[in-house]
Structures are given as structure tokens and as C-alpha cells.
Amino acid sequence: MLQTNETIKKLADKFGRKEESLLPILENVYEQKHIISEDDMVDIARELDISAAKVYGTATFYSFLETKKCGKYVIRICKTITCMMHGKNQIIKELEELLKVNLGETTPDGLFTLKETNCLGQCHKGPAMLINDAPFTELTPGKVRDIVNKYRQEEKQVAS
Amino acid sequence: MNKSLKRLDLIFKNEHDADVILEKSLKRSNEELIEDLISSGLKGRGGAGFPTGLKWKLSAEATGKEKYVICNADEGEPGTFKDREILSSVPHKVMAGMAICARIIGSQKGYIYLRGEYKFLVPQLNKTIDEFHELLDKLNLDFRIEIFLGCGAYICGEETSLFESMEGHRGEPRNKPPFPTDAGYKGGPTVINNVETLAHTYSIFKYGPEKFKDLGVKDSRGSKVFSVSGDTPTPGIYELEFGMTLQKFVDDFGDGDAKAVQVGGAAGFCVPRKKFDKTVIGYKGKLTGVSLPTGGSMMIFNSSRSMYNVLHNYLDFFVEESCGQCTPCRVGTQQLLLGIEAVKRGDKSSLYLEQLLSLAETMRITAKCGLGQSVANSFSSIVENFREEMIY
Ligand SMILES: Cc1cc2nc3c(=O)[nH]c(=O)nc-3n(C[C@H](O)[C@H](O)[C@H](O)COP(=O)(O)O)c2cc1C
Ligand code: SF4
Ligand code: FES
Numbered sequence: 019m020l021q022t023n024e025t026i027k028k029l030a031d032k033f034g035r036k037e038e039s040l041l042p043i044l045e046n047v048y049e050q051k052h053i054i055s056e057d058d059m060v061d062i063a064r065e066l067d068i069s070a071a072k073v074y075g076t077a078t079f080y081s082f083l084e085t086k087k088c089g090k091y092v093i094r095i096c097k098t099i100t101c102m103m104h105g106k107n108q109i110i111k112e113l114e115e116l117l118k119v120n121l122g123e124t125t126p127d128g129l130f131t132l133k134e135t136n137c138l139g140q141c142h143k144g145p146a147m148l149i150n151d152a153p154f155t156e157l158t159p160g161k162v163r164d165i166v167n168k169y170r171q172e173e174k175q176v177a178s
Numbered sequence: 179m180n181k182s183l184k185r186l187d188l189i190f191k192n193e194h195d196a197d198v199i200l201e202k203s204l205k206r207s208n209e210e211l212i213e214d215l216i217s218s219g220l221k222g223r224g225g226a227g228f229p230t231g232l233k234w235k236l237s238a239e240a241t242g243k244e245k246y247v248i249c250n251a252d253e254g255e256p257g258t259f260k261d262r263e264i265l266s267s268v269p270h271k272v273m274a275g276m277a278i279c280a281r282i283i284g285s286q287k288g289y290i291y292l293r294g295e296y297k298f299l300v301p302q303l304n305k306t307i308d309e310f311h312e313l314l315d316k317l318n319l320d321f322r323i324e325i326f327l328g329c330g331a332y333i334c335g336e337e338t339s340l341f342e343s344m345e346g347h348r349g350e351p352r353n354k355p356p357f358p359t360d361a362g363y364k365g366g367p368t369v370i371n372n373v374e375t376l377a378h379t380y381s382i383f384k385y386g387p388e389k390f391k392d393l394g395v396k397d398s399r400g401s402k403v404f405s406v407s408g409d410t411p412t413p414g415i416y417e418l419e420f421g422m423t424l425q426k427f428v429d430d431f432g433d434g435d436a437k438a439v440q441v442g443g444a445a446g447f448c449v450p451r452k453k454f455d456k457t458v459i460g461y462k463g464k465l466t467g468v469s470l471p472t473g474g475s476m477m478i479f480n481s482s483r484s485m486y487n488v489l490h491n492y493l494d495f496f497v498e499e500s501c502g503q504c505t506p507c508r509v510g511t512q513q514l515l516l517g518i519e520a521v522k523r524g525d526k527s528s529l530y531l532e533q534l535l536s537l538a539e540t541m542r543i544t545a546k547c548g549l550g551q552s553v554a555n556s557f558s559s560i561v562e563n564f565r566e567e568m569i570y
Contacts, residue, residue: 038364040346045294045329068346079348079501082294082330098256099444099491100407100477136332136495137256138295141405141477142413151297 023061025050030065037068040076044083053087081135089124089131091169094148098137101144109145110134112159116166129173130166183430186393186401186417188381189264189271189374196270196380197313200277203383204317208238208282215379218387219399224250224335224372225442225473226548227461230379233369236359237283240367245285247276247321248363248370251292252328252335255443256495257475260403261373262296263415268377269306273323275376277314278383279369280321288323289363291340294330332499336547337362337370339501350503351547374403374474395421398460402474408440409433409480425455427476435480438563443475444492445552448485450563485564486522492556493518500549507550510541514557521568528569531561 029046033039043062048054054077063070077083084092095101095110110132114120117130124131140146143155154165203211215231222228237245249272253261265272276288292299307323314321326344328334334343338352341363362368371379378400382390390400398420407413410431418427428436440448441459449457459472479488493515502508517534520526538554545551561568
């Protein structure tokens with residue numbers, strides 16, 4: 019039985035059923051679901067009347083479009099030169115200890131995914147990272163602990 | 179320390195007169211406006227340095243389908259962060275530039291291609307766009323601007339890759355020609371300019387081309403916004419005049435121990451200390467000594483830094499960001515990285531560096547786009563100037 023995929027349909031309504039809408043649709047699917055699943059790719063292809071292979075090809079090209087399940091918050095630490103010079107390795111070590119995961123992994127509670135990324139355009143304030151869309155700069159291990167704690171506390175509040 | 183370089187304030191000065199400048203400019207003829215741009219000598223600030231007036235003229239003359247004005251805010255070059263600052267603090271200047279361009283070439287639709295890493299700017303930018311649209315309505319200009327959000331791919335800053343990505347494809351650069359001015363986004367004649375370039379057009383239309391031309395040196399007119407990072411006590415964004423020597427720059431911004439400056443990001447050149455005073459910052463032209471085009475990224479390294487680590491970091495970046503479409507770049511970047519690792523480990527003799535240098539030169543000639551072509555810039559300049567550091 020063919021079920022309609024409401025998320026995709028709404029996005030296609032919003033952005034229009036044309037190829038130019040593919041990136042915005044993918045970006046929004048990811049934002050809502052923290053993954054772009056193969057099922058969703060097929061549904062997007064159907065809505066836009068393009069091939070599923072095309073959707074797959076585009077989705078897998080872009081580093082911010084994740085086709086594996088990510089945590090609610092994706093932490094991306096800049097690993098490019100000036101952030102490296104200013105101690106990004108120390109920041110990563112701190113985060114790995116705090117979250118008890120390695121780079122590339124997601125915490126068991128599904129809250130955080132830890133990743134590296136290339137230059138974030140904050141080089142004068144390195145080390146820098148993004149948590150989803152929000153930039154954090156001039157990081158120190160202490161600052162990172164505070165930031166992660168803040169996110170955790172907010173989650174607890176939402177949950178209770 | 180004696181600060182010898184003159185700081186300028188053309189770009190970031192917050193002038194609340196985009197409406198006045200726009201209205202004034204729209205009353206002038208397209209020919210006059212283009213003439214102003216051409217005589218100002220403004221060249222693109224995104225790295226390639228194409229004359230902006232000529233670009234607009236070519237698009238204006240192009241016939242065909244719908245035309246587009248695109249602001250390139252993909253700013254992915256390592257060590258560059260000026261466009262983010264321009265879009266946060268003086269977005270109306272950029273939009274005024276886009277609107278004037280639209281009137282000249284006959285476009286109704288503009289886009290700001292904003293890198294995904296800058297998504298946090300979207301709410302504020304959209305607010306400015308809404309206000310700007312009201313202004314356009316008042317001035318009876320049929321033009322609309324929209325943000326298109328990138329998704330984390332450096333290559334999408336390359337103009338044809340950017341169009342591909344907006345059209346819903348993988349960000350793989352196209353062959354040129356055709357050039358964007360003839361066939362860009364969706365095949366329509368397109369002006370694509372860097373954020374800073376567009377902000378400069380506003381200043382030129384406001385103050386006239388003479389004032390702009392008074393700044394800088396032959397072939398490199400006007401001011402330039404530099405992103406300064408690395409080993410410097412004063413990292414940040416600075417508007418300076420073209421034509422300074424690297425020595426002057428380092429005297430101002432270095433920590434007293436600078437051994438090299440990377441000009442133009444990972445795709446740019448590494449200049450060692452002994453060449454600081456012979457290197458002039460500007461576009462390629464008839465400057466004395468070596469001149470270097472730059473998107474404005476200036477990374478300073480002091481003597482505590484290993485240039486091997488620097489090069490390794492750049493190559494890592496290129497391996498990841500190569501779109502993989504053409505073999506010289508896809509395979510070449512990986513082989514360069516493996517190659518310097520092998521030399522460092524001692525698995526290959528130092529003579530192997532010569533082979534790697536010639537591979538990099540081959541990439542310059544055979545790669546399809548600017549990414550693969552410019553890997554040799556940093557590779558050769560670092561390997562040739564810091565050979566010992568690659569080996570020991
Ligand atoms: C790999 C690569 C990345 C680029 N990234 C950018 C960028 O982030 N921003 C930019 O304005 N131009 C970038 N460019 C240059 C653009 O292709 C294009 O020349 C520029 O946007 C034109 O604008 P301008 O004439 O105002 O400089 C890049 C070029 C290459 C080859
Ligand atoms: S040079 Fe590199 S980035 Fe450019 S088209 Fe070839 S593979 Fe892609
Ligand atoms: S090098 Fe990390 S933000 Fe640019």
C-alpha cells in the first residue's frame with residue numbers, strides 16, 4: 019500500500035515541485051528527522067518527478083546532508099589550520115570524554131553526534147565549533163563543558 | 179609597535195543611505211553606471227579578480243532567457259571570514275549593489291548563496307531582505323532577493339558548481355565556456371559576484387569612481403578586506419589598501435616571529451620570511467616583485483609551526499573537498515597527501531618530492547576547475563621554500 023509521506027509532501031508544497039527545490043527539501047528533511055533515509059529519498063523523487071538515484075546522488079554529495087542517523091545536536095568542530103594551531107585537538111579530547119563517544123559517533127541517548135568539519139569562517143576566534151546552526155568560538159575545555167551542560171539541562175527541562 | 183598601514187573604513191562604515199544611493203543610481207543610465215564601474219578599476223574580491231564592470235556589461239549585452247544576479251556568500255576558503263562580517267553588519271550595501279546590477283542587466287531575480295555554516299545569519303538577513311523589498315517597491319524596481327542555503331561543500335563556492343547545486347545537482351563544476359555571463363543559473367545570463375565586490379559597487383556609486391581609484395596601485399585599485407588569523411596578536415578583519423608589501427603587513431600584524439604567511443587560503447601561496455619585502459599584495463599585474471591575488475585570507479605562521487603540518491592540513495582539506503569529478507584532482511590530491519607522508523616517514527627518498535612537484539604542476543594544467551588547478555599553489559610554495567621541514 020502506498021502511504022503518503024506528509025513531511026515530504028508539505029515540503030514539496032512549500033518549495034515547489036521542481037528540481038531546484040531538491041537541496042532545500044533535503045536540508046529541511048534532515049533538520050526535522052536528523053537523517054535523510056532512503057525511503058524519504060524515494061518519496062522526494064516521486065514528489066519532484068525525478069529519479070531516486072538522482073536524489074541519492076545529490077544527498078550524498080553534501081557534508082551537511084546526513085544519510086545516517088545523527089543525534090538531535092550535531093557538534094562539528096573545525097579541524098582546519100588555524101583552529102588546529104589554536105588547540106582543536108584538546109577540544110575534541112574534552113568532548114570525547116564529556117560525551118563518552120569518539121569522533122563520528124552518536125551518544126546512546128541520541129542527543130549528540132560528534133564530528134569534525136572544515137573551516138567554519140571563524141578562524142580569528144578559533145578553536146570554533148557549530149552545534150547544529152549555532153557557532154561557538156574561542157573554545158577552551160572549560161567553556162566546552164559549560165556549553166554541553168547547558169544543552170543537557172535544557173533537554174532535561176523539555177523532558178520534564 | 180608602530181602601526182604603519184593605513185586602516186580604511188569604506189566597507190564597514192554604517193551608512194544608512196542605501197535608499198538614497200539606490201534612488202540616485204537608478205535615475206542614471208545603465209551606460210553611465212557601467213562606465214563608473216569600469217573606470218573605477220574594481221575587480222572581483224572572490225579570488226579570481228575579474229573586472230566587475232566588464233562582467234556586468236557582458237551580462238547586460240547577453241540576450242536570452244531570464245537573467246539572474248547572484249551574491250556568492252559561500253566563503254569556504256580556509257582563513258576567510260570577511261563576507262560573514264559584511265553580511266552581518268552592512269547587508270544593505272550588498273543588496274543595493276545587487277539591485278543596481280539587476281536594473282542594468284535586466285534581471286528580476288537575485289539570490290544570496292549562503293554557506294550552510296552561516297545558517298545562523300538567516301533570520302536577520304531575511305528581515306533585511308523584507309525591508310529591502312519594501313524599498314524596491316517604493317522605487318518601482320521589479321527585483322526580488324532570496325537566500326539559497328548551501329549544505330557544507332567548499333567546491334560550491336566555484337561559480338558553476340554553485341549553479342549546479344542551486345539546480346538540485348551534485349556540486350560538480352561545469353566546463354567553461356560558456357561563462358556565467360552568457361549561460362549561468364538555469365542557463366540564463368548570470369552575474370555572480372562575491373559579497374565584498376557587491377559592497378564595493380555601492381561605495382563606487384555613492385562616492386564616484388575617482389575616490390575608489392585613488393586607493394591602491396595600478397591594476398589593483400581600491401581597498402580590500404583582509405581576514406587575518408594564525409600567529410598574530412590581533413586576529414580579525416581589516417580593510418587595507420592594495421599594494422602593501424608583505425613585510426609591512428607582517429610588521430603590523432605579526433607576533434615578531436613570523437616565518438611564513440599563507441596568502442589567499444589553502445588555494446593560495448605560502449611566502450617565506452626572506453621574500454616578505456619583495457611580495458606585494460594585489461592582483462597579478464605590472465607590480466614590481468611578486469604580486470599575489472587574494473580573496474583576503476592571510477594566515478601567519480611563526481617559527482614554532484611545522485610547515486609539514488600546515489601542508490598536511492591543506493592537503494587533507496583538498497582531498498575531502500575535491501568534488502571527485504576529474505581524475506587529476508581526485509587522485510592527485512590523494513597521492514600528494516600519501517606522498518608527503520611517505521617522505522616524512524622515510525619510506526620514500528627526498529627526491530620523491532620532485533615527482534610530487536611535477537604531479538602538482540600536471541594538476542594545474544589538467545584539472546577541470548580552480549580547486550584542482552590551485553592545489554599546486556600551496557603545495558609548490560611550501561615544498562620549495564620549506565624542503566627540510568618536509569623531510570626531517
Ligand atoms: C574552489 C573554488 C572556490 C571558490 N569559492 C568562492 C567563495 O567562497 N566565494 C566567492 O566569492 N568566490 C569563490 N570562488 C570564485 C568564484 O568562482 C567566482 O569567481 C566569484 O564568485 C566571482 O565573483 P567576483 O568576481 O566578485 O570575485 C571560488 C572559486 C573556486 C575555484
Ligand atoms: S578539479 Fe577537483 S573540484 Fe574541480 S572538477 Fe576536478 S575533481 Fe572537481
Ligand atoms: S580554521 Fe577553524 S574556523 Fe577557519
